[in-house]
Amino acid sequence: MAERVQLRVNGKSVEVTPGTVVAAAIAMAGESKFRRSVSGMPRGPLCGMGLCMECRVTINGLSQCRSCQTLCEPGMEVLTDD
Amino acid sequence: MTEPRSRFDIVVVGAGPAGLAAACAAAEKGKRVAVVDDAPSPGGQIWKGEQSRLSIPQAQKWIERFRRSGATLLDRTAVIAAPEPGVLLAEHPEGAREIEWSKLIIATGARELFLPFPGWTLPGVMGPGGLQALVKGGWPIAGKRVVICGTGPLLLAVADGLKKQGATIAMIAEQAPMSRVAGFGFKTLRHPGKLVQGMGIFARLRGVPYRCGVWPVQANGGEQVNSVTLADGSNQWTEKCDLLACGFHLVPNVELPLAMGCELAGGCVRVDANQLTTVPDVYCSGEPTGIGGVDCALTEGQIAGYSAAGSDDQAAALSNERAGWHAFRLAMSNAFALREELKSLANPETTFCRCEDVAFGRVKAASGWREAKLLTRCGMGACQGRTCGAAAKFILGWGMESVRPPLLPARVGNLTRTNR
Numbered sequence: 001m002a003e004r005v006q007l008r009v010n011g012k013s014v015e016v017t018p019g020t021v022v023a024a025a026i027a028m029a030g031e032s033k034f035r036r037s038v039s040g041m042p043r044g045p046l047c048g049m050g051l052c053m054e055c056r057v058t059i060n061g062l063s064q065c066r067s068c069q070t071l072c073e074p075g076m077e078v079l080t081d082d
Numbered sequence: 083m084t085e086p087r088s089r090f091d092i093v094v095v096g097a098g099p100a101g102l103a104a105a106c107a108a109a110e111k112g113k114r115v116a117v118v119d120d121a122p123s124p125g126g127q128i129w130k131g132e133q134s135r136l137s138i139p140q141a142q143k144w145i146e147r148f149r150r151s152g153a154t155l156l157d158r159t160a161v162i163a164a165p166e167p168g169v170l171l172a173e174h175p176e177g178a179r180e181i182e183w184s185k186l187i188i189a190t191g192a193r194e195l196f197l198p199f200p201g202w203t204l205p206g207v208m209g210p211g212g213l214q215a216l217v218k219g220g221w222p223i224a225g226k227r228v229v230i231c232g233t234g235p236l237l238l239a240v241a242d243g244l245k246k247q248g249a250t251i252a253m254i255a256e257q258a259p260m261s262r263v264a265g266f267g268f269k270t271l272r273h274p275g276k277l278v279q280g281m282g283i284f285a286r287l288r289g290v291p292y293r294c295g296v297w298p299v300q301a302n303g304g305e306q307v308n309s310v311t312l313a314d315g316s317n318q319w320t321e322k323c324d325l326l327a328c329g330f331h332l333v334p335n336v337e338l339p340l341a342m343g344c345e346l347a348g349g350c351v352r353v354d355a356n357q358l359t360t361v362p363d364v365y366c367s368g369e370p371t372g373i374g375g376v377d378c379a380l381t382e383g384q385i386a387g388y389s390a391a392g393s394d395d396q397a398a399a400l401s402n403e404r405a406g407w408h409a410f411r412l413a414m415s416n417a418f419a420l421r422e423e424l425k426s427l428a429n430p431e432t433t434f435c436r437c438e439d440v441a442f443g444r445v446k447a448a449s450g451w452r453e454a455k456l457l458t459r460c461g462m463g464a465c466q467g468r469t470c471g472a473a474a475k476f477i478l479g480w481g482m483e484s485v486r487p488p489l490l491p492a493r494v495g496n497l498t499r500t501n502r
């Protein structure tokens with residue numbers, strides 16, 4: 001387990017083991033609200049399997065990425081609550 | 083790197099237990115087999131991440147057998163449409179994929195059923211299986227206080243998994259009455275494998291309150307859940323929690339079979355003794371044919387794989403084994419049948435469609451699913467009704483008549499190719 005992956009969540013640096021999903025890195029960064037609903041309610045992951053779309057965040061500038069289905073990669077820039 | 087266009091004798095959609103078993107059976111018979119899955123690694127829901135974790139012997143055995151079988155894995159590839167007979171359109175991070183098949187085996191598994199109640203949209207309220215999957219993906223759970231509620235054996239499996247990772251399970255609240263759950267426990271005696279698994283779990287869960295006949299009525303918190311109000315029909319009380327795991331068992335993923343024209347019976351794909359659907363050359367195995375668990379999925383998968391590869395005798399040899407799992411499947415669905423009270427948890431103001439923020443009162447006022455979609459946009463958002471459609475079926479008795487592509491959420495560029 002020597003290998004570590006470094007990424008940033010809302011500018012905060014997070015270090016994870018390979019195989020960690022972006023949603024988990026967001027939780028490690030202490031964020032609970034992943035996005036806002038169409039009427040502004042805070043939301044976070046629900047299904048954990050890529051279907052509900054509640055865990056969408058911006059990854060490397062690409063919006064609407066499902067953080068529960070995306071693995072962390074070195075240097076990733078993740079933005080929540082966009 | 084996969085090719086934009088490829089062709090195989092047999093294409094399996096889903097790399098869970100059912101899909102892996104089907105692929106092994108067919109590839110070992112010398113067929114050119116591909117398994118397509120949206121996820122980055124094989125294993126489906128129950129064995130998520132097992133290829134690197136090596137903790138479940140049964141998973142190791144099957145993943146290893148799959149590696150040696152010669153079947154190709156097309157991972158991170160979501161099937162989004164079936165544009166013409168013999169062709170699937172899929173989406174990969176590097177672009178669209180067209181996959182041609184002579185025989186197709188659908189093993190798309192199931193998802194959790196979520197029912198709306200006040201506060202269910204708060205961050206920190208998740209499906210038990212969903213939370214388990216996220217924890218397998220590294221979600222920090224150690225030291226967290228979790229209430230697990232809803233229904234089904236999955237609640238116990240998840241409690242066990244989370245506890246092992248250092249979570250405190252404040253309570254498991256099962257909506258089914260004790261009399262039914264106990265009856266189910268007795269029936270599983272006829273399935274020794276399940277029993278051992280069940281006993282192991284129960285021993286490890288010693289000290290965790292397991293209450294039957296209890297269900298959630300409200301999740302509380304401002305920007306995040308901090309407690310849940312539970313009810314047992316005569317009393318209501320509140321339990322503190324950092325996370326609330328709530329799910330009402332599983333519903334089959336039947337979007338692809340529906341798009342292919344396969345007939346359903348009771349919400350599940352209709353299959354014959356060979357796991358063949360009502361559409362020629364299209365087979366189906368595992369949860370889409372009925373919620374039966376991992377062992378049922380493995381047996382049905384092998385039967386489909388052997389049949390598709392033309393080895394009907396090997397398929398037939400597994401039919402007794404399958405009958406046993408089907409008895410287990412029936413016992414499970416009776417034991418964990420949903421109580422009527424769950425239909426009235428949502429208030430008129432409770433969010434029903436989470437993608438479009440449509441309140442339950444507005445949805446209920448519609449005459450049916452189609453009208454609700456047209457008038458309120460319920461089920462028209464990003465998840466395409468995956469969440470609220472299943473809830474509407476249980477609470478309002480509305481069925482979804484048909485599905486439109488994409489079958490999974492797709493990027494716009496690839497979608498233009500689905501309508502030709």
Ligand SMILES: Cc1cc2nc3c(=O)[nH]c(=O)nc-3n(C[C@H](O)[C@H](O)[C@H](O)COP(=O)(O)OP(=O)(O)OC[C@H]3O[C@@H](n4cnc5c(N)ncnc54)[C@H](O)[C@@H]3O)c2cc1C
Nearest residue numbers: 096098099100119120126127161190191211368369375376
């Ligand atoms: C979230 C969740 C967690 C669970 N956790 C447990 C557990 O911890 N213990 C337990 O005993 N049971 C668990 N279950 C139940 C378990 O899923 C089943 O018992 C068993 O895995 C069924 O196997 P399967 O092969 O039928 O389906 P699955 O294992 O669900 O496999 C289906 C596969 O199909 C893929 N798929 C679906 N649609 C598409 C598409 N259009 N394109 C590409 N790929 C697609 C999915 O990504 C998935 O990998 C869980 C279920 C869910 C929904």
Ligand code: FES
Nearest residue numbers: 048050052053068
């Ligand atoms: S949590 Fe449902 S799609 Fe990610």
